Amino acid sequence: MRRRWPEIHRRLVAAVGAEPDVWFTEAPGHAVDLARSAAAGPYDWLAACGGDGTVHEVVNGLCRARFDDGRDRAVPSLLVIPAGTGNDFARSQGLPLKVDEGLQLLEAGRLQLRWVDAGHVAGRYFINVGGVGFDAEVAAETNRIGKRLPGAGPYVLALFKKLLTYRNERVVIEAGGRRLEQKVLLVAVGTGRYYAGGMMILPQADPADGLLDACIGGDLSRLGTLVLLTRIFSGGHQGHPKISFLRADRIRIDGPRHLHVHADGEVVGRLPVEFRVVPGAVPLLHPGPQ
Template sequence: MNELLFVVNPVAGHGRSLRVFARLRAVLERVPGVRCVVWHTRGPGHARELAERAALEGYGRILAVGGDGTVHEALNGLMALSPAARGRIAFGVVPAGSGNDFARNTGIPRDPAALATLLASGPASPMDVGVVNGHYFANVAGVGFDAEVARQANRLPKFVPGALTYVFAALWTLSRYRNAAVRIVLDGEILERRVMLVAVGNGAGYGGGMRICPGARMDDGTFRVVVAGDLPKPSVLSLLPKVFSGRHVEHPLVEVYDARHVRIEAERPLAVQADGEIVAASPLSLEVVPSAVRVIGLLGRSSDATTRDHAATAWAPRSADEPPTAGTSPAPGPGPVVERPVADPHQDGRVDTGRRVDIA
């Protein structure tokens, strides 16, 4: 019997998650040999506990039902396990939140029939996980304007729908935000800048489809770091819509780097967001845990394929022992599962030089 363990956040997506899950479950229950086990979260932080417990109880396919906050919590639960225990688990998401950027970044289909097939029997591939000041994240961690937007978005009334939450929060924050002087260390290379934000992407997007780190791949062992410099407010306003296509990186004050280890110090304490949750204040240290978990989805088919491919043409060549880049990966899509062991976050001590990526 193929047992799927669902960790359902009943309040995600402003309560939409229960309806989304009911539809999916109806499809799954018609699939021979599949059994759904459903655990509901009871409050903030509970998804973390449930995901860890599910793994310890031996469930092999663990699915978070909710948005990026639920994924973030469940992922942190899995990262509490040993690499060997994590390696036995296929983790996935049923997108039922407001933003659903993890689902977007991992190419999860919206159609319930396609999703049911993928969750029940689709391949699981190794995915990197980021860690910032001890908190694991799947998509993007950041400091500066974006973290302030996340803080405001989390405080907005729940009737504001989906991506609009972030647009409202961004406009509100813009009216009062001041850029900050920061020192950024990218794999040993130091940058000193006045910035609007620094976004460190394991995945490409956040905020309901904003491709803040276009070209980021969750399976390449590196972060894509976007440093948005001392942009005046009118430029921010004109750049905001471009973030949805990833074209903001063409602005001369926006720099893009690849790095595995990042440290950021700021002139004043800045809130740090990871997957849209405020997790710390600056200074912050981030590193990639390569192939940390196995995820169900089509990692090579993230929704920013066009921008990613555009960016990949300018990537610096890598040495033979490095993971494949976007430009050298095999064609994305279902196929043999690549079985690589999951990594121990404390064993990847490699330090490399941050690479500037010329996007324009």
């Protein structure tokens, strides 16, 4: 992304007719602090230029600036210039998937404000998909393998390791007055539809309906999981006998204490947890209906 920064910077200046204040992230978590302090500044909007990890952190900074201390303060609107590899947030929100298209919308003045929901879990805000089970364990294993391998190495290694070793676990899910107890491959909870690089895990999710969607992947075998993984990209897991969906403003999940919980792919804790929706949490600059 930094390679492209001079061009992005030049176009930003031309589009808004002013020199923007710019901060570069220097470590994981840094964008939370940067966004939080920027939100207290004299800005109408804030552009997050990066991938899904950056957007997750900027949303946490904005939401903390807005909601901490139990108040509701005004915060700048968020413009996302998608410059990551997955760009699942942009896909879920119907935003451009390329830097160039994002900048073109800004240049054409074709952006409008849309208040989109965030989720909250284990003290963290999230803006797309979180959950428990196979995907959370892959995320935790990726962290364990850490930085010893370059690029996508740790993730790919973690994915294969968990495909071989992960065991479905019995969990209790409480939502909307219902209580389900079953063995699951995973429970995905979110406001957005796409995660893990374009998998449409929550095909019916609406990011601005004030509700969380959940996909419960039941007691699937290893082969069944592999087959299903290929179908999720197109939402083809809908109608599968071992897959169910629900929608609620709060979703509690309890189960074995060793199970991790992720939020936008970041490991945030272990069971038990409560996911809740924060309606209209983020003022997002959006191209509107196409």
